[in-house]
Amino acid sequence: MSLLYSCTFLTLDLQRILNKVSQSVHSRPLLVPPMLVLADTAKHQAPVITTPVFSPSVCPMGSSSSSRRLFGTLAQSLNSTQPDPYPEESPDQDLDHEVNPDQLLRECEEALQRRPARPHRDLVYPRGTEPSRRKHNPSIRVMQWNILAQALGEGKDGFIRCPLDALNWHERKYLILEEILTYRPDILCLQEVDHYYDTFLPIMTSLGYHGSFLAKPWSPCLDVKQNNGPDGCALFYHRSRFSLQDTVHLRLSAMMLPTNQVAIVQTLNCRATGRWLCVAVTHLKARSGWERLRSAQGANLLQSLRSITSRGSGQSEAESGAVPLVVCGDFNAEPSEDVYLRFSSSPLGLSSAYKLLSSDGQTEPAYTTWKIRPSGESCSTLDYIWYTQEALSVDSLLDIPTEEQIGPDRLPSYHYPSDHLSLLCDVSFREEPHKLISAQHRGPGPIGGPSEAL
Template identity: 85%
Template structure:
């Protein structure tokens, strides 16, 4: 199949041939559709409790997911496609985009959880196609005009109330207009000296973006932060927004950041994290407002910046520890890539939340090595070199 047509794994459910064969619409039958290979499932939990509560059987998780998300979406795709056989080669990008939009309109209300937060590292197009050196990833899988549909599909699959993005260099021409059409309000903050600007035919600087669903939240305040180290401004940024939950009237502070990358910069990341924590203490009135802060910290749990967040007076907990059996261990990896310098994997991405005021109801699992595949990330199935994280959080009862 043309890689462009692989923009949605949902379309694979409709294709008779993987070589551009016929696609036929047919009556929707739940039994006829199964979760796609490598599908990730949400593990439910109660109040951010111990790890085992967050790990139901995979069969049960698959059953929940295919009934609540995948099957309605495939049904909609079938309804959107024209009647009769259609060649895969004749499905245009515009038609695929229409399918993505229409899928969002038909999602079942009971599929949407109380307050999901989705974090995605979109991998800037300028670097992904130019300087990032993903030597095992096919070049056409890095092409932004194909890769963006995988990102959009993931967003539409989970329909988060809050979406946090890093390495975004297509905010104004892709994410902002599409998300606005889906009912989200967005904010973007570019890096002061983005490396994207050094790439020929770039799309502008990359940075962080934060979206929230307007029907669920209203905006109180926004803070655009340029992170400092020893009083000196750095090239890393953060967005922090204070929201009001329309259903409860309760405030919620949400932040997204992307700290300095690469080995050798551990002390700088620690200083950037300390600066961000100082700002968060001020914005949340020293923790009076519940907080969710997430992003690509570029730091393993052994690093100083991780320790700063885990021991902060804001009493933050890392949501993805709850996937472990003891509830205290981070996943083995959130990124896994092969570059000319070799293969590397690590845990660099986190969702931190106020443990006293918020509870975790469910988490999207981490795919296995077999699901990721031998060529690692990114790929036709995973649009970024970082795995997306999804956390459904709720307010604790007073």
């Protein structure tokens, strides 16, 4: 009976949280049926709990003239039927109407005329890599970015040197979109996304991308008034470059217990080469003092990735072949932390792409985030793009802005929308066919892992 009472209290707590979200997003109570608690108290069976799913509504992009033009460009997408927060992955389909990315970029630039320009960043070649040697295989452009949840930026993170007006969503969203449209990645991995359904899904879909989203189970955004729902990870790939084989949603565990952090893992087939690629996006636990938890989450994710990419039961990866990996994330961990060492020494053969910017090819950038909070100034490297070194090569990377480009007030600011810098690299498949699995011969093996699938 005590377990039944606990489930009842959990139901009431969830109903209060959902009503808090609905009051900020909908301005009316969200009608949610209570959890279904099915228990046979005579036999003392554990209750089976069915959780109602929160479904946000679709909102317009804004009220300015530029917003109206942008909204007009994307009206079909934004006025489409209300999406399911955890939709089933469907086979790729061609879009009836794709938005011209050049036109959308011009509209973003027009909306941002009153703001200073974003820091100029160059694509640079790793040491020893000549542009001319690149390729028989076309590059795959990957972008990793913690875009800063709107509710956290305005409500909880306390960026004391950033004017509140600089965080206004009506303009900040254009800065984010401008960055994405400038570099036009084939694969886009985002964290702290709390405007997925009303902004990123319709816009990215209209640009030819397929999107997946996974919210944190207990997002801190829900504690902020006027929030837009929970934040989470999002993964987009361009349909012209890839077809989808499978998607796995993971709730990361630590010491066998589920945590509040998540990951999305997708197995893709490259249309140009016929080869497979497994892409993962994650966001590990933040704050100092949680290093052991991050390490456990990283170990759990690595174990899941090994299971997902492995090709045969009872065979080693070398014998059976494995799908190459790209893992993007805000790990909230410096290179000295145990979770970083786990990834760099894992049997999956992962290497951090941004080490290649250094003169020795072994040193991470000095920072990927730089912010000033009431507790002080923080300049650290927390974000990474990991890749399977034996199967993939890094052809170019987007450089890191200098201290002068970032400015004395650090990030975010009027000219940059997040406290984290975007990372971007072009990767391509290596030419050793014996280390790669072609989709024409074998498809991915069993999908799944030891993490809790959502």
